Amino acid sequence: MSLISVKNLTFSYDGSYDNVFENVSFQIDTDWKLGFTGRNGRGKTTFLNLLLGKYEYSGTIAANVNFEYFPFNVQNKEYNTLDIISDIFPHYLHWELMRELSFLEVSEDVLYRPFDSLSYGEQTKVLLATLFLKENSFLLIDEPTNHLDMKARKLVSNYLNTKRGFILVSHDRSFLDNCVDHLLSINKTNIEIQKGNFSDWWENKKRQDAFELAENEKLIKDIKRLSNSAKRTSGWSHEVEKTKYGTRNSGSKPDKGYVGHKAAKMMKRSKSIEKRQQSAVDEKSKLLKNLERSDSLKISQLDYHRTRLAELENVAIFYGEKMVCKDISFTIDQGDRIALLGKNGSGKSSIIKLICGEDIDYTGAFRKGSQLKISYVSQDTSHLQGNLTDYAAHNGIDESLFKSILRKLDFSRVQFEKDMAAFSGGQKKKVLIAKSLCEKAHLHIWDEPLNFIDVISRMQIEELLLEYSPTILFVEHDSEFCKNIATKIIEL
Incomplete structure (x- = not known):
């Protein structure tokens, strides 16, 4: 056991209007399984980078350990997976690697396939197994759950529960509850540490x-x-x-x-x-310095002229000769909140594309109401750039309402002046969700909307969907969110 001691830490980015951290002091025991939470843009990844020595700061960070950061930056994804592992950790022992992979239910054959041919879930598991081969290091694990399906999240959470000596950044409540014993939270004006899991922290x-x-x-x-x-x-x-x-x-x-x-x-x-x-x-x-504002959001969904909006009957979807799913049958009626579940690659996004009107090869019957207006939130945020005012104008949404929703989702007014390309992953997802909430639609379709979104914002979105009961079809791997929201579950 050793301690990581942070004293009077102050840091701001060059050209920034304000400090990310100001005179922050606390201690971390390197034997802890430490969860790390806080609203988007508060500095979680920044703090991990400070531990790694990437930025200059005032104050002191004293630690008698090596730090390792996850996810690793994989340069040559076309290489075989075993070569990727060798590049990251040349001195690994094969039997130890196989032991870790077995815990994560990854078969040995993935080692001899190109890394970019693996699913996101397989890539995450392989890199986590490699991470835990590095002994005598304190591990900085930054949002490993993104792109993991529900089954994989449970498996990885159980795996982390058997380990110790890490900081885990995650916004998945069930995931954190299962594998941490302390929680580090970035509040509005300070950083604090409490013993227990996420639910213990949230009750406090x-x-x-x-x-x-x-x-x-x-x-x-x-x-x-x-x-x-x-x-x-x-x-x-x-x-x-x-x-x-x-x-x-x-x-x-x-x-x-x-x-x-x-x-x-x-x-x-x-x-x-x-x-x-x-x-x-x-x-x-x-x-009131640490009282988080989580004002309620609003949605104004259009009424449709009939109860049924869409229907799929024995649908199978193809990409060329490859069939990605089959025998899909369900209806979308007004007021339905449908969770579309299934492991990665099971066809969830393909079904969404079909309903949204993209040119998809399929068999079976698909019927959609005429003049049906759909508001869609994509997984992809890479296209976001420029300022919020121009973005609102380009998408034909009310700028004041759009920014009001972002304010409720913990955007500061300073953010309104920044280029969206500089936003955190969570802030970019909030832009897409705020845009969707401003659009007049009969049906909302959200594809993994909560990736990178902080816990308090997730709860706000839950309250919105429960209060206004809009018709929505969503893909989401946060089990707590699905349990609280879905009126109908379609599992592929």
Whole structure:
């Protein structure tokens, strides 16, 4: 066991408007299975890169360990998988590699195939197995669940549960719950560590937020009372000051010295109350420093003129001679929230393309309502570049509504001025989701919308779908999200 000690860490990117971290201090035990969470853009990957020594910073990071980062940067994906592993870790022992691969249910034959012929899930498992061959290292595992199907996520989570000595960045609640024993969270104004899994942290977070909200209500009432009192006192001092000069119909002359003294006392009391008021405001700000805003989102889906929107009956889909799926039968009716499940390569995205109107070779019967308007969220975010204002105009959506939704999804106003190409993976997915929520459609189709999306935003999206019950077909490997949202499950 050893410690990673972070003291007074401060960091900002060149040309940035603000610090990513400011005077942050904490310690990590290298025996922990440490989950790492926080809203998109808060600096999770940045912190991992600081540990790796990639950026200059002020403060200190003291560690008597080597760091290894996952995912590895694989340059020549056309090479055989075994050659890729040798490039990453030349001194591996074959029997140890086979042991790790067996734990992850990867067959030996993948080692002798080109790496780019492996599925995303197989690539992830092979690279994780290679990572854990590196002894005496503290492992930095950055979002391994992206592109893993539900079965593979469970398998990898069980695998990580048998290991120790890592930081795991993930937004999948069930995945984290199964394989971490501490949680590191980047909050609005600090970083904190708690013992337990994600659910333990979330319960503590809700209790803390509830306490802060209750304190906030007290402070608001107190501030209102103090403000009213200050106004009354200021009014009294003003009225007393006026009596120094008497009234037009008064026959007596006031004692200006006495009245002025009384007015001054009144004004001093008013200023004292105002100071107390400002002090209360400061206390309120301090208490609410880590309260996460998760305002509700809204969706305005168009009504369709009939109940049934689409129907597939014994559909099989082909790419050339290859059949990717067969015997697919289901209906999409208004109000359905359909989870399309299945392992990677089972044809989920192909079915979505068919419904969206792409030219797909298929057999069987496919019927779609006339004039059906579909809002589609793709897995791919690589096309996003330029500013948000131009993007909204290009897609014909209301810019103010679009940016309002992004604000609720924890975008700062500074982000609105940046090029989307510089956004984090999670922020790019939020752009696509916000665009979809602005579009007038009868049916929403979302293909793996939650990749890279932070946990609090996932919960916001869940609340949206439960409250407004839009008709939606989605592919998603987050088991908690599917369990909470789906009214119908189609498993391929």
